[in-house]
Structures are given as structure tokens and as C-alpha cells.
Amino acid sequence: MDWVILDGSSKDNISARRVTDLLTRNLENKKITYNYFDLEDMNILACTGCGSCGSKTPGRCGFEDEIPSIIKAIANSKGIILLTPITFGGYSSLLKKAVDKFTLIGLPLYTVKNGNLLHPMRYGYHNLIGVGVGKDTTEGQKQAFKLLIERNALNMQSPHHKAITISLNNKSAEAENEIMDLVKEVSAW
């Protein structure tokens, strides 16, 4: 699969789910393959910060949940698409329950790249896309969302990254165009 989609919106968030549909439809039109994870339906336990995944059981969480299927998909993909209602300028808790476990794709080792102290990655380097959906999202919160994607991309040393914010006040044609442009751009990565 080319991409892993982590959907951090709930099913009753109809507008956010419309963006999910737009995205998957556009990827399919371009024959770009993806693995879709509806996080609302998944049992992913909160990271306890125990550190086991770094030292005792490298790359594995000591608690049993459904995160291995996501990590497996990421390991075999070219990148990750994070879909979320913009929540306090960042990710919803639904999305963050999976993102906290990205420590499983990092190594507990250190490297220096372009003057940054970083963890090398366990499964190579993945592109990152953030799609934030919001109603009345302030400009400051949109910028905060973009910075968060940038920081995740730096952390993961993503070869390419991109963040877009879609306003639910937008006419549906605008949202459609934004998603089409995004898919067109990333199909070249």
C-alpha cells in the first residue's frame, strides 16, 4: 500500500467524514493505494510512558491492543495521512491515541541531522500529510496545526510533508479542489 490513512474524526462528525470520502475517492481516481484505519473503532491503549518499547521489547508495546496493525501498515508504506478535526490547534484525542504510539516506529537512539538532535527511524523514512478540518478555526489555530505537522515531519525526518486545513464553512467545491490539489501534489512523491 502507498499510504496509511489514520482517521481521527468520529462518525457523527459528518463534515469531517465528507473530507475523508473526498480524500479516498481522489486517491482511488489516481490509482494511489491506501490502508484506511477508522480510529474510533479501534482499541488502542494510551501510552503509559513506561519505555519498554525502546529497551525491553524493542519496537513493541508491552500492552496488547490493535496498534500493531497500524505500525505494520506504516512500515510497509510510503507515508502517513493524518485526518483530524482541528482540536485546540492540533489533533483530536482520537487521532492522538495512535500518534502517541509513533514511538514504536522510532529507535531509542540518537542522530544529528541539519543541527537537530533526533531519533533515527526503525522502518525507514515516511512522508507525512496532515488534513485538519475545522469550523470557525482561527488563523492562529490553523498555523498551530501546520507547525505541529512540521514538527512531526522533523521528528520523523519525513522526505516530504504537507499540511492543509479545510474550513467547513467552505463551499463543498472549495474543499474538493483543495483535496484534488493535495492528491495531485503527493502523487509525485
Place this chain on the structure above:
Amino acid sequence: MVAKKIILVNGSVRRNKTSYSFARTIKALSEKRDSNADIINAIDYFKGKSSLEDLEELINNCHIIGFIAPVYVDTLPYPTIWFLEELSKKYGEELKGKGTFAIGQCGFPEIRFCQSVLDACRSFAEDHNMTWLGGLGYGGGAMLDGALLEDLGKKGEKMILAFDYAIDNILKGEKIPAKSQELLTVKIPKILYWPLALYLNYKSRKISLQMGATNIEEKPYI
């Protein structure tokens, strides 16, 4: 100065580590000024050990809410975001007009990695018409591993002073001063990053071996 009531939210999933150490110092500094500070743990509400309903009185009576949280994959940990979402749903109206501030602390020695934690707390304040009193970042929180600041010698004294300046302004309803961030910023010359990385790698590999793992770079999912 009028005595204030403060809620300090420990946003770590670990109840007694670095975020808590910072919170207890801020509590002591507030109490030195005759204000009252209660520390609550977001994780206790997430796990259902404490009930969100029981927060009503505390929230109604407080003037200021401070968030002290670690950076998890560049922003607040999942249970802390959940806690903020629940606070929004249950106490959105009650939060209006209260003061708020945040302290983010992360593993890497870079305060800029705390920015998204501060952004999240500032956005939360903005969503609820709270008064944003500012944020502070600390890089290197993992190395402290919950140590009490008074046990850290000169470094700890500087950190306590940083929080002292901050709380002094916060209790007056003023923004955290820039000198707090200056005192809290550990400046490691970038030239030392490579030797630091090599040392940390040596330590990580040693710990992993001691724990019985044979290959720290194992790829269990391919």
C-alpha cells in the same frame, strides 16, 4: 496582592515525574504568596479514578488554571487532549474569564519542541474566552526524570527562580515575563550534539542489553 485559587493540571500520564515536580514547585511558590493551588492529574480522570463531575466546585471557585505537561510526539499526550476535550464539553461556560498558563517540557534539549503543547493550551484558552497569561518551555525534562528542583543544585535554583518570576506575574493577572524563559533555557552548543548522541546511544544500548533485548534496532513488524 489578592490571594488566588489555582488549579494545576499535571498533564503527564506518569503521576510523579517531571511535570509533577514542576507543578509542586509552582504550588509551593503560589502558597508562599498566600494563594492556594490544587494539583490534579489529567490521567486520573482519563482512567476514571477521579470523576469530572467532582471538578465543578474546584473550577467554579478558581481564578487560574495552569497546565504542566510533557511533549508526546510533539504535542500533548492523548489522555491530556481527552481531558481538555471533556473540560470543554462539561465546563465550557464556567471557564470563561479565568486566567490560564502552560508549561511544556520535553526530552530533547530544545525549548522549541514544546511549542505545540503551548499552542494547544493557548488555543484551549482562546476557545473558552480565558485570559492567556503565557507559556514556558523546558528542554531536557527526560533527564530530570521527576527529580525535585531543590535537589538539583544551581540548575534547580535557576529553574525555581524562573517559576518564581512567572508565578509572581501570573498571580497579578500579568503575562509571564521573558526572563522566566531565559532562566529556564538550557543552552547546549550544537557542536556538542554529536558527542551527546554517541553517549546517549551507548547508554540506550547498554540498558536494552541489561533488559534482555538482543537487538535494539529490531523490526518486529516487517
